[in-house]
Amino acid sequence: MKRTTNFRRLLGCLVVTAAALVGGVDAQAASAADKVEQLGQMRSLEVQSIRIVRRNDFLNVQADLLNTDRQTQQLFYRFKWLDNAGFTVGAEEGWKPVIVYGNQKKLIEAVAPVQAATDFRIELHSPDNNGRPQ
Amino acid sequence: MKLIIAGLLTSLCLTGAAFAAPKIAVTDLSYEERVQEYFHVVAAHSKSSLKASASHSARDSDFSSSERGRSSLNAKSESSYYEAEGTYSYIERGELRKFTADVKGEMLKSGIYRVTTAKPYTAKNMEKLYDVIARIKQGMYPGADYVLFGSVSSIQWRDEINPIQGANKYSQTLSLELVADFNLINTKTYEVKAAFSAMGEGQDAKFLTGNNRVVMNRGKVVSEVSKSLGLDAARQLEEQFDPSRGAGTSRSTRESSFKSSTSSMEEEVIILR
Structure with missing residues (x-):
């Protein structure tokens, strides 16, 4: 009986590992929050979802942002592209400014500069909206 | 138990003896193309000559004096000019000695077929290129039970520059699409056992x-085309002609394989929340 349970556990582990290997990008991150790096903790802006697709061998990313406040928020963002080994690839991007009006949903999107990019991080910075990091 | 194993082994031996992998010769992909050429001819010819002569003589004596003079001028000029332009077209036929290696490779991988070497078509008279029966009779496919005759239906290179949505940047794409028609012909009865068109793209x-100035990787594109053409051709050949299976595949199997091949071309979108 115990042997059967162990075997089932092992099988379960194998299935999970296989699913992680096949999944690629999504396997490395369970949620959108894992892809976002904030400079401070933003109170009013939140990343609701991130869509990832590989087109013509380039990674395309689109993030869905929501301003939960009624006030207009200034946001700066940039993408960091990583290869299979987790190293950054491509030149460092400049910060891009975006204005997100009160209760507005905003899409930000980017295309990886090189085909080697298989993963990414979105750096977000909202100077008037930052609380203390938790 | 022993009896069952023995029975299984015997049946396996029997099926192994019954199935002999057919020998197939794969031809180079033949093509036919209408070629149009523009011509412009200019011919000019000019000839001129000038001849002048003068003679003068004078004679003087105590009693008489005479003077005689003669001059002549002869000029001649001749020129001609010819100009013509137009287009002339002709049909060019030949064999593309590429792209079939992966077809052969995939056929060998399946283990159902054996591949023999076909003699290339080197005759000057290209009119007979598509006459497969004549080529079989000439013995261009020695030892082959079947000939997989392929001809190019379409070949197109594309070099495109497209803006990337949401970024002030562009992506340059070099692609090649090749579509070829294949016919599997029995060398004894000339029966067509399989016919299909296969596509390769890279x-x-x-x-x-x-x-930045980029140089596209042409070798990678050609290699991808060859590999995908080989996969597609071998898959379809196996669907239509598989002597190891006996009967052909059912329509449902074919439909499911078609669906799987089209679904693999769809984009895989990952959504993180």
Whole structure:
């Protein structure tokens, strides 16, 4: 009986590992929050979802942002592209400014500069909206 | 138990003896193309000559004096000019000695077929290129039970530059698409055992960020085309002609395989929340 349970556990582990290997990008991150790096903790802006697709061998990313406040928020963002080994690839991007009006949903999107990019991080910075990091 | 194992082994031996892998010769892909050429001919010829002569004589004596003079001028000029322009077209036939290696490779991988070498078509008279029966009779496929005769239906290179949505940048794509028709012909009865068209495609994409100049990887594109053509051709050949299976595949199997091949071309979108 115990042997059967162990075997089932092992099988379960194998299935999970296989699913992680096949999944690629999504396997490395369970949620959108894992892809976002904030400079401070933003109170009013939140990343609701991130869509990832590989087109013509380039990674395309689109993030869905929501301003939960009624006030207009200034946001700066940039993408960091990583290869299979987790190293950054491509030149460092400049910060891009975006204005997100009160209760507005905003899409930000980017295309990886090189085909080697298989993963990414979105750096977000909202100077008037930052609380203390938790 | 022993009896069952023995029975299984015997049946396996019997099926192994009954199935002999057919020998197939794969021809180079033949093509036919209408070629149009523009011509412009200019011919000019000019000839001129000038001849002048003068003679003068004078005679003077105590009693008489005479003077005689003669001059002549002869000029001749001749020119001709000819100009013509137009187009003339002709049909060019030949064999593309590429792209079939992977077809043969995939056929060998399946283990159902054996591949023999076909003699290339080197005759000057290209009119007979598509006459497969004549080529079989000439013995261009020695030892082959079947000939997989392929001809190019369409071949197109594309070099495109497209803007990337949401970024002030461009991606340059070099791609090649090749579609070929294949007919599997029995060398004894000339019966067509399988007929299909297969497509191979390959592409190379590079990112343009303003001033950088990129050189596309043509070898990668050709290799991808060859590999995908080989896969597609071998898959369809196996669907239609598989002597190890005996009967042909059911329509449902074919439909499911078609669906799987089309679904693999769809984009895989990952959504993180």
